[in-house]
């Protein structure tokens with residue numbers, strides 16, 4: 001039958017090579033060569049805490065018009081040719097859905113955990129066609145990708161080298177900085193200025209040469225014109241849930257589940273402490289419950305912000321809950337607690353500053369012998385101001401929304417999901433992504 005369909009694919013790579021987004025780019029090209037129209041390519045990031053992921057837990061979805069049976073055969077052939085089947089952890093999944101699917105499965109896969117059985121039941125219930133290879137785990141990501149509906153989206157232009165190619169990539173460092181100079185804040189995270197690093201060129205053994213993230217296809221393409229590199233073999237612009245905080249749900253300290261990511265508020269309950277490896281930890285409390293918050297060493301200068309927190313500061317924190325800690329991606333300092341300092345008072349009789357008379361004995365004037373029990377209390381200035389703070393681009397997770405994307409109302413904590421009551425699981429089962 002000829003109509004609009006969605007093709008979802010996941011779990012084709014291994015730590016030694018390949019990348020599902022590359023496979024998606026190749027398949028899109030092959031489909032076009034076969035006369036299909038490919039109206040949209042989606043790069044769908046899923047729960048960043050799943051243990052089986054190779055790198056960034058990405059699945060892809062192509063929205064295509066043409067014959068569904070043939071498209072399924074082409075997608076399977078592409079996976080069979082390119083997926084790294086030799087790796088135990090590579091378990092590809094291919095799905096073709098000719099009808100819009102409810103978004104609930106996608107929502108669960110980006111904010112929580114799903115099983116292969118649940119993916120198969122979901123696909124069966126909605127009449128989708130699928131094939132799982134080996135243990136079929138890739139069907140989870142493939143099913144989530146075909147059911148994905150983004151309430152917010154960004155774009156990424158990915159340029160690829162040949163998939164067999166290994167070793168260093170040739171991408172001009174200065175050209176990447178110029179690309180960001182010319183297009184920021186409409187593109188972001190190509191470089192990390194604070195740490196003087198190129199971020200958009202990976203070091204992993206996969207076909208990605210570089211990736212430019214931005215707010216529209218036009219902006220990522222403009223940035224791309226500045227990049228000087230070895231010749232890519234293929235390029236693809238994906239619409240994506242990267243940079244949208246799609247993984248965050250409203251959380252409560254004391255009631256967080258392992259491997260989910262939260263936006264939660266609380267009051268700082270301990271001074272930050274720097275541990276081995278330079279990781280910084282502090283406790284955040286809500287009533288009688290506390291949780292440890294972590295700013296790891298790769299978050300670099302963000303740790304200096306965290307080190308300025310004091311007990312009593314009120315925060316909204318965003319991050320994944322793992323092994324008893326919230327691993328911070330960003331935080332809003334809602335209120336800074338006043339800090340006061342105490343020192344011996346000035347003697348009322350002779351004007352000299354008193355000194356301590358010993359533990360619990362107040363103060364004594366060494367000049368005239370006068371005594372006092374009242375210290376001089378003054379308010380110390382806080383170096384930390386209320387507002388949002390985030391990890392640098394080099395430490396940013398794919399799904400984390402960078403502050404450069406926040407509206408001024410969001411920055412002020414006045415709008416959207418950053419008012420914590422507005423954030424959370426809607427469990428909506430809405431559909432409607434097909435263009436016709």
Ligand code: ATP
Nearest residue numbers: 011012013020053054055056057058109114137141
């Ligand atoms: P690739 O480029 O191949 O997509 P990756 O880093 O995205 O690499 P995968 O190799 O795809 O990771 O491994 C992730 C595996 O976890 C896939 O099999 C996918 O179906 C599965 N998965 C994704 N999200 C979830 C989830 N929420 N719950 C359980 N399994 C999931």
